[in-house]
Amino acid sequence: PSTKALFLNNPCNPTGAAYTKDELMELAKIAVDEGIVVIADEIYEKLVYDGFSFTSFASLGKKIKEKTIVINGVSKAYSMTGWRIGYAAGPKDVIKGMSKVQSHSTSNAASISQMAALEALTGPQHEIRRMNTEFQIRRNYMIDRLRNMPGVSCYEPRGAFYLFPNVKSYFNKEHEGTQIRNSYGMAYYLLKQAHVAVVPGEAFGAEGFIRLSYATSMENIVKSMDRISKALAKLEPTRETKMVSLNNSITKVKEFVETEVHVGPELRDALVAEAENHLAKNKEYYEWNANILGVIIQLRTNLPHLVDFWTENWYPGQLETDLEPHGVIYAVGWIAGREARAYYSSETKTAVFFKSAYYAQLRSLALGMADDITSRLSGTYSVRGLGLDFGGDGVMLIAPKGTGKATFFANLLRHPKSKLVTDDIVFVRLNSKEAIADAPERKLYMQTNFVEKYPDLAALFDKSKCENVITSRDQCTNGPCQRLDNCRLDRGAPFCYEASKTSRAMLDPYWIDGTAKHTKRTSLKHIFLLKNDPISPVVTKPKVEEAVRFCEEGMSVSGPMRSEPFFNPHLLATGSDRTDSRRRFYEKLFSIAKPYFINLGAGDKDEIQKQINKVIGI
Incomplete structure (x- = not known):
């Protein structure tokens, strides 16, 4: 019932198959009965062999002619590929609408090309x-x-x-x-x-x-x-073929949908009622509590992929009838007429997430909700960045997208004395002497293209649950890699971890090298704030207020200039009072863990890495 049109390529690219008149009549009957428009691509109509008689779809009768749009051109039969002339024929109202769109999309074809095409179509055909x-x-x-x-x-x-x-x-x-x-x-x-x-x-x-x-x-x-x-x-x-069967889920939505964070009580109640009504009618229903540093967030969903990754990602929380979670997230799949969108009510600690199985956004909602709760209850705030531990001393790299922080993070991770804390976020609580940073996740939801910087992870991703890993060349979005003559997918690899920035693996960090390479907690000592300017030296020690202002502004360094406060996309509680309290937290944080500006525009990567290592003392 949702099918509006049928695209018919006849003769066909790539097989060269062509439909007989009787076969086309069968298709025409279905199209007329079902009210389907047929877009007939007949660009190869003149290139037929062995006495085959080509039949144009629009010629099969008046009724089907009214439902057919024929598209054709001169590039194939007349070998005029460079002249860029194509045409469409169909019902007047459709062609009129197409002309309006076309006139605002492209300029007209060159007059010389038009006259040449006219001569080709009307001239001798021998x-x-x-x-x-x-x-x-x-x-x-x-x-x-x-x-x-x-x-x-x-x-x-x-x-x-x-x-x-x-x-x-x-x-x-x-x-x-x-x-x-x-x-x-x-x-x-x-x-x-x-x-x-x-x-x-x-x-x-x-x-x-x-x-x-x-x-x-x-x-x-x-x-x-x-x-x-x-x-x-x-x-x-092949003498010894070892094919890796990747546990890879492909989601229809592969980016964040809009999140409305200022949801009042009435809208919240209406959204929850809609979500619960839909979940009650669905045979697939999942409910699971996650323990995020003592905060219990309950997921209620009908999407198997989301609950699968949810249970992998977090430590489990108790699931008992008399245990009230601190917050609830409804993640609901298809609802007719509903757009893909997320909502959050800070007052009731409720999120509703419609029509998306993209785990990145569900995880982000959970982290934002946990931050909203812990910052109010215990003064523990989330800090976005890459975290490592060197003999009990914690190091964070904080930077906007596009600064190349992953390169320095990978180099530090290779150091024999380093331990991985997080590749994304920690929750930090302060006392008079220490800034204790805890990793909230059981497994890390890691970008798979990090293997460019740290190739050893590829074998670990092979046995991890993955999301949206690219499996064919035409899906690759890695421009620099496409320009090289060494594409894994071209060489027949079944998948590529480097082909997309949105592909992820749910990695158990202990798989890297057990407890020798991972710790859940560290005491922050050094916080590197990466920026890019043509004047400053590689390393400078900013005043506390300078470091706080840099983080609060959260300005991007690549693409359109925009602000992401504290470089933290997970924040849901964004009112002025919450921003003020977060600012005060960062002031105290930077008085305990020393901030350093690292200017990426002041030297090559090797020199910058040496300066970072020198500050850490490695």
Whole structure:
């Protein structure tokens, strides 16, 4: 009932399959009966073989014509790829609406291109027939060669100029250390070994296949078939294949949705009633208490992924009928008409989180709620930063995004005397002499791209529960890596930890090296505040008020200038009175744990690292 349109590519890229008139009539009947608009991509309509008769979808009758939008162009049949001319034909109201959008999106095509396209469409067509004959000769030659390669099968296309052979029989084979695990790996292998460029089938949602094009000269086709045949013949069964089966959950929402933090009693009651009503009707319901440094936060949800990560992330709290939690989070999946959004009521310590299974935001709500509670009850505040311990002396790195703090954190973590405390946040309580920092989490919800700085973690992530780890090349968002000629996914790796900034692993920090490399508590002695300016030396000792102002302003150093107070995105209680109390806390914190400005613009990374190490005394 929610389907509005069907996209029909005929003849098809990448297989070359084409629909007969009878097959199209069956589709047309369904489209008319269901009221579905058909977007018919007929760009390859003139490139058909073996006497096949192409039928345009809009020609099947008046009713289907009224529901069809034909899209076409001159790039394929007329070899005019650089002229950038395409067109659409359909009902007047639809085309009128499309024209409005197009006129505000792009400028018009060049007049020369338009006149050339008009001549191509209305002029003599004998060159197309000659080209089709040549394409058919090339197609037949390639099919014959492919079908004679052991383990390769190939559908015989009716149109377009592609072949889509099945090469899955060569998966889990290798040559000189290069293992073929999937179609990306096969494409990479053929490019490097045979110097033939193909497109992996995974790019089309068809793992096990590769796409070849015969829109090139017969001379090149003969060479490519010879090279592919030789390259495949070199592949041998992998002697010892160890495939890692990653426990990886992919969420539809992969970023924070808007959170409304000033929710009054009436709205809070309405939201809770809506959440509870929906959860009561759902067969899947989960309830679990987390103990966050003595604060009991209860999760109520119908989303299995969230409760799975929740129970991994936190220490368990008692779950008893007569035990009232300090705070409650409702995380509710699909509700018709409801937008993805989060709400928080500080007065009742209640959060409601709609239509997102992205664990990062649920965790953030829990940390913000715990901070709201502990800061009021015991004067314990959350401090966002990277934390380490050196023989009982705690070190924090606090900085905005984009400063490169992960590099210095990784270097410090490699030091034999260091212990990991946190990769994100601690809760700090103060007395007259000490700033005691506690890690609130049982397992760390760690960005997997940290393996760029600390490769040893990759093997640990392999056995951790993961979220949104990239598994195909087209999902990769790591621009610098894409520009290199060494992509793991191109080489056939089943996943890549470095391909996205939003992929995470739920890592048990004791897996790194037991108690020798992790501690839950430290006494803060040094707090490094990373900034970037062209004037200051590498290390300066600011006055307490300077350090507090730097943290409170929380100004970004990359992208649009914006403020994130105390560099802490988890804060939910943000009123002026709470900001004042947090400011006073930081004033006392910096009088106990000495702050240092580290100017990243004053030297190279090695020199900056030496200065940091010197302050710590390592």
